[in-house]
Amino acid sequence: MSFSKAEAFKIVWHGPLSIFTSATVQKKELVILKLDFEKAFDKIEHEVIIKEWSTKGFLKNGFLGSGLFSPQGLLLSPLMVYQVRSFIAKGELDKGILCPLSYLFCLQIYYNQLLIRLRIGVS
Amino acid sequence: VGYTSDFPIIQDADDTLMIMEASSQQLFALKALLNTFADFTGLKVNYAKSSIIPINVPPKKMQHLAATFHCKDGELPFTYLGLPLSHKKPSAQDCLPLVTRVERRLISTLIFLSQGGKLQMVNSVISSLPTFYMC
Numbered sequence: 573m574s575f576s577k578a579e580a581f582k583i584v585w586h587g588p589l590s591i592f593t594s595a596t597v598q599k600k601e602l603v604i605l606k607l608d609f610e611k612a613f614d615k616i617e618h619e620v621i622i623k624e625w626s627t628k629g630f631l632k633n634g635f636l637g638s639g640l641f642s643p644q645g646l647l648l649s650p651l652m653v654y655q656v657r658s659f660i661a662k663g664e665l666d667k668g669i670l671c672p673l674s675y676l677f678c679l680q681i682y683y684n685q686l687l688i689r690l691r692i693g694v695s
Numbered sequence: 696v697g698y699t700s701d702f703p704i705i706q707d708a709d710d711t712l713m714i715m716e717a718s719s720q721q722l723f724a725l726k727a728l729l730n731t732f733a734d735f736t737g738l739k740v741n742y743a744k745s746s747i748i749p750i751n752v753p754p755k756k757m758q759h760l761a762a763t764f765h766c767k768d769g770e771l772p773f774t775y776l777g778l779p780l781s782h783k784k785p786s787a788q789d790c791l792p793l794v795t796r797v798e799r800r801l802i803s804t805l806i807f808l809s810q811g812g813k814l815q816m817v818n819s820v821i822s823s824l825p826t827f828y829m830c
Contacts, residue, residue: 592750592771592782601717601752603760605725606773608744609711 712775717752719763726764742766748773750782778828793828797821 594600715721733739746769749757761768772781772789779789800821805813 596750596782599751601756602714602750603717603722603752603757604748604750604769604773605711605713605715605722605764605766606746606748606769606775607711607713607729608741610739610741 717749717756717760719760722760722764746773790828793825797824800824 713725715725729740742765745764745766747757747761747764747766748769748771749760750771752760757768771783772779772785774780779785779792781789804816808816
């Protein structure tokens, strides 16, 4: 598996552009929130993430890539699941190494929590 | 709060875009969720640097929404992943940052290069910038 920058851009850009176009045509009232996370890569407390993942069963074998991850999630891809699995298999989590992947995975958890809450109507 | 596939969340590293209906109720609920997420992970949203960009929203309503979310009011086109993002064809004005970037590179590097180096620089770097910008 390899990373294609052009392909990634196509995926990332296709979504917003098509939404902007349809919103303009249909006169929908939308807002785009551009969020800035503070020091995203060095603010995560690793121990907390590992504890939370363990509690929720994220670190069990075969759990990654199951139904909990929505297919609508942009970050969910076979490559992502492969990377997370190999990351865990190497035992790097236990060494307390903080890497961007932890951050991305953490965002994915948040994204799924958000989706679940929105679907069940929790406000 | 209604979620449909028309209003996705787009994340690339720490650049996050959320596209949603212009509703203060939804924004209020989202802010509560983000605060919970910050408590859980330590990842706080910097509202001073975040912005809310309207599409077909009247200015008065937009002011109210920005006040609800406590962030600044933005407008299209805005920069995402280093490129201007808009629903319209970019104007010449929108492409000025690209011109500035090319100029800056030419001035700062070309005086140190030989003729062959300059050619290599233009072929491999300078010509790629507009291609990336207009992809």
